[in-house]
Amino acid sequence: MAAHASLTFLGAAGTVTGSKFLVEGGRGRILVDAGMFQGLRDLRRRNRDPFPFGASGLDAVVVTHAHLDHTGYLPALVRQGFRGPVLATAATIELAELVLRDSAKIQEEDAEYAAGHGYSKHDRPRPLYDSDDVEALLPLFRAVRLHETTRAADGVEVVLRPAGHILGSASVLVDVDGCRAVFSGDLGRPHHPLLVAPDPPPTAETLVLESTYGDRTHEDTGLDVLADIVTRTIDRGGVVVIPAFAVDRTEVVLMAVRRLVLAGRILAVPVYVDSPMALGALRVYRRALERHDPDVRTDLGPDALVFDPGRLKEASSVQESRALTASRTPCIIVSASGMATGGRVVHHLKHLLPDRDSSVVLVGYQAEGTRGRDLLEGATSVKIHGQYVAVRAEVVAVDGFSVHADADELLAWLDSAPEPPEVVYVVHGEPAASASLAGRVRDELGLLAVVPHDGEKVRLREASTRGTR
Numbered sequence: 001m002a003a004h005a006s007l008t009f010l011g012a013a014g015t016v017t018g019s020k021f022l023v024e025g026g027r028g029r030i031l032v033d034a035g036m037f038q039g040l041r042d043l044r045r046r047n048r049d050p051f052p053f054g055a056s057g058l059d060a061v062v063v064t065h066a067h068l069d070h071t072g073y074l075p076a077l078v079r080q081g082f083r084g085p086v087l088a089t090a091a092t093i094e095l096a097e098l099v100l101r102d103s104a105k106i107q108e109e110d111a112e113y114a115a116g117h118g119y120s121k122h123d124r125p126r127p128l129y130d131s132d133d134v135e136a137l138l139p140l141f142r143a144v145r146l147h148e149t150t151r152a153a154d155g156v157e158v159v160l161r162p163a164g165h166i167l168g169s170a171s172v173l174v175d176v177d178g179c180r181a182v183f184s185g186d187l188g189r190p191h192h193p194l195l196v197a198p199d200p201p202p203t204a205e206t207l208v209l210e211s212t213y214g215d216r217t218h219e220d221t222g223l224d225v226l227a228d229i230v231t232r233t234i235d236r237g238g239v240v241v242i243p244a245f246a247v248d249r250t251e252v253v254l255m256a257v258r259r260l261v262l263a264g265r266i267l268a269v270p271v272y273v274d275s276p277m278a279l280g281a282l283r284v285y286r287r288a289l290e291r292h293d294p295d296v297r298t299d300l301g302p303d304a305l306v307f308d309p310g311r312l313k314e315a316s317s318v319q320e321s322r323a324l325t326a327s328r329t330p331c332i333i334v335s336a337s338g339m340a341t342g343g344r345v346v347h348h349l350k351h352l353l354p355d356r357d358s359s360v361v362l363v364g365y366q367a368e369g370t371r372g373r374d375l376l377e378g379a380t381s382v383k384i385h386g387q388y389v390a391v392r393a394e395v396v397a398v399d400g401f402s403v404h405a406d407a408d409e410l411l412a413w414l415d416s417a418p419e420p421p422e423v424v425y426v427v428h429g430e431p432a433a434s435a436s437l438a439g440r441v442r443d444e445l446g447l448l449a450v451v452p453h454d455g456e457k458v459r460l461r462e463a464s465t466r467g468t469r
Contacts, residue, residue, distance in 0.1 A: 005179040005460040007206070010052065011035055012428040013454040015043060016212055016367050017069035019428060021183060022052075023460075025176040028153025031061045032172055032183045032208075036072025036103075036128075038341065040369030047073065047128050055080035059153035062160075063088040064185030065169035066095035066247055072103055075133035083140070087152060089160060090143040091168025091293060094284045095247050097138060102246070102277035104131045106342045113385070146170065146294055162295045164188030164198040165403055166248035167288055169295075173202050179460040180204035182421070186212065186428070187405040187413055193255050194248075194285070195295050198405075200416035205461035207421040209414060211429030212365055213406045214437030222363075222400025223256055227265045229359055229396045230257075234267055234330045238357030238393075243345045243372060245338035246278035248403055249364050251285050253334055256401065257309040272324055274315035274344050275336040282307060315344075325351050338364040340371035350384045352393055359394040363401040368430065407437055415445055422461050424449045 004026040011018030011033075018037035023030050037043040051058075055077045063086060064070055074086060074096075088096065107127030144150050144160055152158045155177050160170035165188040172183045182204040190197045201207060233240045244250045250273060260266045273279055288296050289306065300306050315321050321344050324333065335345035349371070352358040366372035371382050375395050381388045405413060414424065424447050426438040434451045441449035452458070 005176045006457055007181060007208075007460055008457040009425070009427065009452045009454060011037065011454075012069075013452050013456065014431055014434075015039070016365070016428055016430060017043065018046065018073070019070045020073065021208060023156065023174050023176055023181065025155045028059050028156040028176065029057060030152050030156055030174070031058055032174065033064055033070045033185070034061050034073040034077055035069040038069055038339070038370070039367035039373070043369065047076065051077060051080055055082035058082055058084055059156070060084045061086045062152060062158050062172055062174070063092055063096065064163065064172060064183065065166050066092050066099050067166065067186070067245070068099060068103060070185070071096045071099060075100060075104065075129035075137050078137045078140070079129055079133045085142045086137070086140045087142050087144045087150060087158065089146065089168040089170055091284065091288055091295075092170070093141045093143055095166070095168060095281060096141070098277050098280040098284070099247060100134045100137065101131065104129055104134045110342060159202070161199040161202070162196055164190075164192050164195045164295070167195065167285055167293070167295065171199065171201065173204060176460065178463050179206070180463050181206040181208065181460055183208045184210050184413075186210055187410060188403050189218070189405050189409055192403060193252055194297060194300070196297055198413060200418070201414065203417065203419040205422045205463060206425070207414070207417075207423070208425045208427055209410065209437070211410065211426050211434045211437040212404045213402065214410065214426065214429045214433035215407060216433075217406045217408050218399055218402055220400050222398045223260060225396065225398045225400065226256060226361065227260050229361055229394070230260070230266045230332065233357070233359040233394070234269055236357045237328075237330055238355060238359060239328065239330060239352055240332045240359050240361060241345065241348050241352055242332065242334045242361045242363060243338050243340045243349075244278070244334050244336060245364055246275050246336040247281045249338055249401065250275070250278040250334055250336070251282060251307055252401055252403060253363060254307040254309060254312070257332065258307070261309050268310045270311045270313050270329070270331040271309045272313045272315050272331060272333045273335070274321050274324055274333055274348070276316065278334070278336050279314055279316060321347070324348075338372070339366050340375070346371075346384055349382075350389055353382065354390045354392050356392045359396060362395070362397045365402065365404065407440065410437060411440060411444060414441065420445070420447055422448065425458075426451050
């Protein structure tokens with residue numbers, strides 16, 4: 001019966017990361033997203049907590065997109081006994097395989113490095129999950145087509161719709177025992193350089209809305225800022241380091257650099273992509289363009305040229321990455337992770353942050369507690385591999401490259417629904433951002449808007465007779 005349907009906020013409530021939304025009906029129980037907490041230490045520690053009622057009690061997981069804060073807890077669920085299907089678009093599955101394998105490898109390497117160099121407080125530091133857990137997860141993925149109704153569990157159906165955030169990203173309509181709830185996932189901007197715009201939200205009584213940029217609007221000056229910082233850095237003989245999320249942000253940055261080179265606004269210096277996951281994602285994106293995936297724009301030109309600024313170099317091996325770190329030849333290095341929390345970019349930062357000629361360009365959201373956030377807020381030193389490193393390099397944030405909708409765009413998306421929802425739950429944001437967006441939803445759209453508490457459980461509203469899907 002509809003009276004049994006409920007929603008519990010197990011992550012991304014009061015914070016940006018760790019998206020997990022439990023939907024329960026009279027017969028079925030699913031999780032929308034299974035994300036890893038990132039950033040502040042207290043948040044990261046929550047990744048070690050067991051799933052509240054036992055992972056084996058879940059019937060299915062529905063994933064909105066491949067980023068770690070939406071998929072990174074999946075291997076931990078498997079380690080705890082989950083064996084149900086994981087539903088996602090085909091592109092999300094391709095990218096999640098790369099993201100999760102890389103995540104396990106980085107965790108294993110970081111644990112080994114910490115043990116060998118004695119900077120962990122644990123005698124035997126262990127990863128949250130390992131490569132075996134990821135390999136056990138991968139057969140559970142089930143590809144779902146956009147706009148098609150799919151049975152997720154007894155009494156639970158889902159429909160995925162384009163979200164325009166990264167390749168394969170989707171918003172999710174959940175119909176559970178006759179109650180309809182929409183989960184925005186991470187929403188992209190109306191004019192993503194690669195992807196079609198997000199679909200308007202379908203009619204539903206409940207809507208769960210992200211608020212990553214819920215208290216700000218983007219300035220579309222990204223190309224100008226990037227051109228200026230690259231030119232300044234190259235003129236003084238330095239290296240430009242761009243910590244970039246391996247999935248989508250790397251592709252967007254490469255397209256931007258290509259545009260600047262073709263327009264003669266920057267010199268055609270070597271551009272290195274130094275991240276195995278980013279290189280794998282780049283291959284996935286190229287295949288998506290070749291096969292004309294439904295969420296990819298059709299006006300991008302020759303597929304082979306879209307991501308090539310002219311002197312693109314791929315640093316695939318550890319040896320190539322180390323040689324690049326040791327070099328001081330003027331160039332642009334695009335490397336993961338985007339918040340400088342791990343991966344090869346950390347090694348580049350360790351060597352280049354003390355260099356006044358070099359620069360660090362931040363092109364994505366920087367969560368609290370990350371090195372990227374510290375750099376964004378003007379830190380004069382950051383801790384890397386147990387040692388403090390001086391920050392003398394120029395640090396610049398380029399807001400215009402965000403592939404998250406800003407506050408105005410989130411409101412416009414919500415307002416484009418054929419029928420307004422009866423209640424909007426504002427999640428996936430820092431407290432100030434969520435509170436600001438909820439206030440605007442109430443004041444400007446006249447809707448009931450609530451910022452839920454972590455762990456809060458609410459009854460889903462019964463479907464009305466107004467409108468259709």
